[in-house]
Amino acid sequence: MAVDLVSELAAVDAEEFDALDATAGAVASYHRLAQHERDARWRVRYARVTDGPRLLAMLPTYACRGDRWADPSYDPARWPESTAADTGPGGYLLVGGSADLRSGFHVGPELRSRIGPLLTAVAGAAAAEGRGLLFPYAYGPTREVLDAATGGRISWAPVGAEAVFAQALGGEAELSSRVRRVLRRDRNLIAEQEVEAAAWPWGEVAGEAAEVIAVHNTRKGLPDHPEFVRMRYAQWADCPSVELVVFTARTEGVRAVATGLVWRDELAVHEIALTGEDGPVRLAAYVSVLYHQPARYGAERGLRLLRGGLAATAPKAMRGAEFRELHGGVLDAAATRELLTRP
Structure with a gap:
């Protein structure tokens, strides 16, 4: 299994990418996220995990180039119950998404119980710039995977709920x-x-x-x-x-x-x-x-x-709608560095 960081989705096949996770629908699809790569306000990288020719994960990350939030909805200071100490965009690497108020988690099912190497790669990229990690508008299953992988170190806040008319x-x-x-x-x-x-x-x-x-x-x-x-x-x-x-x-x-x-x-x-x-x-x-x-x-x-x-x-x-809760997660810079030293 190999882990690396790449700068564009063109490095992988669209259908293979979308097959990793469809939880957020169109807003986290291959072609929509490829459009975000052209947004000069963000530096985009993907943490990729492969096993030979198979793509196991392709997790988007976003580093803000400016000193103001491109969308204030992503500022954790605005989230209910948030305990974020540093709410400037330069303090965080966003994981999963930076727009559309919903984030996918493009990690295949077989890797979700063992995402340690993937998370280490993401934490290392953030720590190298003195950033913490921000997990904006994540669905419940994503929160569960991340909590298991970090030992519950991420601080979460409720940020909304998506309506689904299942029937x-x-x-x-x-x-x-x-x-x-x-x-x-x-x-x-x-x-x-x-x-x-x-x-x-x-x-x-x-x-x-x-x-x-x-x-x-x-x-x-x-x-x-x-x-x-x-x-x-x-x-x-x-x-x-x-x-x-x-x-x-x-x-x-x-x-x-x-x-x-x-x-x-x-x-x-x-x-x-x-x-x-x-x-x-x-x-x-x-x-x-x-x-x-x-x-x-x-x-x-x-x-x-x-x-x-x-x-x-x-x-x-x-x-008749049912609701899927959305969560905003914060891991400060110190806790992000600690991830790099965990066994």
Whole structure:
């Protein structure tokens, strides 16, 4: 078994990489992470483990080149219950991901119980620059593997939960009676408010969708602009393994959009935005793009899984979502150095 550090994903096969871990879906896929290599704000390296011709692990790491967080959501000082002493980006090497608020863990199943050499390589790269290790937006199974490998030395904080509609694409028969009642009520409301629903390729509605998203984000206190939205989604549109779709809902005085990412056998609702004021009309448009259109689209396409994103947990739970907890982990520089001396 050999361990080394490489600077680009082009060193390995895309299908072989994606087969290591699909927990985070499209946001941690080969082609999406390859796009991050072009982000000048980060220096990207991968800790690779091979056994002859077989790829056992290809774990992304990110070192920030600047003195400000590229995305403040990755600053552990903003995480609930965080005990991070040094929250500047120069103090850490990020492991797993640096964007999209979810991180994969590209370590094959046979290596997960013996990741010591891999973790030593990552810790050595961090310690050489006086950095600690940051594990942002990690799923529960990743946390368990890392805790076992480090003896529980990593300090964890809750950073969110991803909604998954595990049964939505197989029909409603398996759903609880309570969820079925909510969905029937939704459909009646959508019909009463005469919502016009449609699914589009991004290119056909990019202008309208970007405007609605930018206005929505700005209204929520996150300054945005249609041009910035188009730039963000241009990356997804150029991602070879991902199909970018937009769900729209229009009714009197309200426009709603939801962007969706089709990757392999799953659909992920990526972002939802609406215009208009609260009331039955807006609610009808909202539930159309939140659940009903994506569920119908996924079922018609024969997809296996519907991901519902990170926010608005209450309305998603009412419609049958289960939640995968996300965790932010911090290992300070001193504890990172200690990993290098462990037997």
